[in-house]
Amino acid sequence: MSDDTPEHGLARGLTNYGDRDFSIYLRRSFAASMGYSREALARPIVGIANTASGFNNCHRHFPELIEAVKRGVLMAGGLPVEFPTISLGEVFLSPTSLKFRNLMSMDTEEMIRAQPMDAVVLVGGCDKTVPAQLMGAASADVPAVQLVAGPMMTGRHKGERLGACTDCRRFWAKYRAGEIDADEIATVESRLATTAGTCAVMGTASTMACIAEALGMSLPGTAAIPAVHADRLRAAEASGVAAARMIARPIRPSEIITEKSVENALRVLLALGGSTNAIIHLTAIAGRLGIEVPLARLNALSDETPVLVNLKPVGEGYMEDFFAAGGMGAVLRELRPLLHLDTMTVTGETLGERLAHDAGYVDRRVIASAAEPLEPQGGLVALFGNLAPRGAILKRSAADARLFEHEGRAVVFSSLADLAARVDDPELDITPDDIMVLQNAGPESPSGMPEAGYLPIPKKLAARGVKDMIRISDARMSGTAFGTIVLHVTPEAAVGGPLALVRTGDRIRLSVKEKRIELLLSEEELSRRRAEWRRPTPPLETRRGYDWLYAAHVLQADEGCDFAFLKGRGKG
Structure with missing residues (x-):
């Protein structure tokens, strides 16, 4: 072996035994025990961050989704290697999933850094997993593609559609007010979340999926595809292809997540009438690259950005309607005069180049035009x-x-x-x-x-x-x-x-x-x-482990609730 072995694939980030050649020899030996051929081990590696968990109902379709990612990586000449990270299932975590978002971001960042991969596909959905993955990827700055779980389909109850979780709250309010009885609330409970995927409305998970696409970190048109739709598997395959292609021509998160793309994402958030949580998450993601998100700037953008999307909890529709109505492409085209079109995406195209393609069908009952918005100002x-x-x-x-x-x-x-x-x-x-x-x-x-x-x-x-x-x-x-x-x-x-x-x-x-x-x-x-x-x-000395770390270092909401020591140094 020679010292000029290309540092890709298994040769990246070698375990340090004091002998580089021994390190690669030993690594190949152990990799061979998993059944890989020498030809396979010579390929560049695309890591696949898997956040599936028995405590995360949104991600139960991930085994099939990840197989599609692997297929795409192989088609593009890479070697797919799946690895686990922490999973954050919103309703299964105490006291709240936000407390563990930063921990997951650290897990994601360090596993991308520590393990040999030339690019990574981040597979997440339930709402804190996507910001955690984007925060970790921004800090690691290895070429990355975000693939989201996709939203659930709706259920049915007495002739009306039900979707987690706006309708969860609506029916619970009726129950508390005495408008429905215990038997009916139990029936509704079994019909609110009936498929894999994230909440069926424009909640935090779907908002963050749309923000990932607006930033340029996920493939065009993939934010709104329902979890159980065949297009979600095709999106997974295409994400694997895109990640593998970025190895030869790297596009790093720091080239995609910029002041301009963050402002584009804010515009999209306002036009969606999206989740308030997204302000905290986007601030944290941008902060990893030293980009500030001042709330005064949010107000300035809100005053001139209309609400365009008629989905619950702001409107009437569900994410499956948004997908069929034209999705993020339709929203971005309506916002085009307000957007920075020179921002880069994971495909290698700029946002402007993406929006030059044919718009396709748009259902104006779901996605309003900028000329006739649902509301004249942001959500x-x-x-x-x-x-x-x-x-x-x-x-x-x-x-x-x-x-x-x-x-x-x-x-x-x-x-x-x-x-x-x-x-x-x-x-x-x-x-x-x-x-x-x-x-x-x-x-x-x-x-x-x-x-x-x-x-x-x-x-x-x-x-x-x-x-x-x-x-x-x-x-x-x-x-x-x-x-x-x-x-x-x-x-x-x-x-x-x-x-x-x-x-x-x-x-x-x-x-x-x-x-x-x-x-x-x-x-x-x-x-x-x-x-x-x-x-x-409680005083810090009474705490231990991650609880101590969190209490000692968490920042306030206007700084994204990140840890101070994880923020980027800024630009200029």
Whole structure:
């Protein structure tokens, strides 16, 4: 063996025994024990990051999907090698999947770096897996293609379609209000999620799939293909081909994820009326490459980007409708005058070159034209004020516009436990005009910023027909949820942000027009309360392992809830 052996395939990143030739000899020997021929082992390697798990229902079709990826890699002359990483099944994780997103990103990054692969296909779906994979790939900066699971198909109940998980919340609200009984909610439960794949609406998983495509990290037209559709397998095969072809002509994530492509992704998020979680995830992905996502910039884009997509929870349709209506290609073509068309994609084409191809059929009942949008402004807006000095997020496209300019009395819950204990108490002093406030549910709280911002309407109000009221917290909410809900209040209560100082009876003013959220107290009173505040979180010395690492290093929502030591250094 000679020292000029090309560093691809098995020769990449050799285990260090102090003798390079011995390292490659030993590696080939052990690889041969898996049945590979010397011809196969001479090929460049495409790693396939597999996030399947028995605790992740969204990914149960991955064995077949990954076989299609392998077929594509082989067709293009590469050697496919599958490897596992952490899987994040949203509803199976405690206290919340977001807490483990950064851990999965580290797992993904380090396994891409440590194992011999020339390119990688990232196979994920359930909503925190895709941002985790993109964060890890951005940091590793090896040629990568994102392949998403695809959305579920809808179920049926009494003549109407059901889709996880907007309809989960709609029927649960009916059950809490006494409109349906225990037998019916049990029947609905069995019909909400009936196939493999991610939530059937424009929740976080589908929003992140669309963002991956808008960034250029996944193949054109692949974001919306249903999980069980044959086109999903063809997309997997094509992703394998694309990854293998990038070995000869590398296109790295750092060339694709740029300030311009991130801005394109923000435009798409706003046009979709997509998940509020996507702001946190996109900020974290961009942050790995030193790109900032200021909330003030989000507002500037939102003011001039229309909502175009008529899907739940903002509209009426489901992801299967979006796929049939033209998908991301149709949305991007409507946004074309607002987009940076010189951004690169994993295919080697620019976005402009992609959009030059034939648009095909577009169903305007699902994807509106820019000339006749569903809403003239974007689905999300950032709010600032003395209650949220570094910002908060409202999904105005899923909210009640009658509450956009409102002043009300705060009814405060100091924690999730306090909320659970009191929200349905018949003696709770609350009216529909009040503002529900949840504290200590942000990233540094013991709960780890769960999707608890969708505070339940107290039963006594729900029974009177109350469907919505203003709710404010430092938590998140599912992308499948709806309502006039202010989220991601930063700084959070657990670190002494102004949210921690709110007391029941205080007055709060929301103005979506002015993009303001104000606690109507004097600075003197706020200072007095601040002096009395005590940090509610357990001291670091009582924590261990990843829980300690998370508590010591997690950033606030406006910085993507990433770890400070994982962020990129920036550009310029």
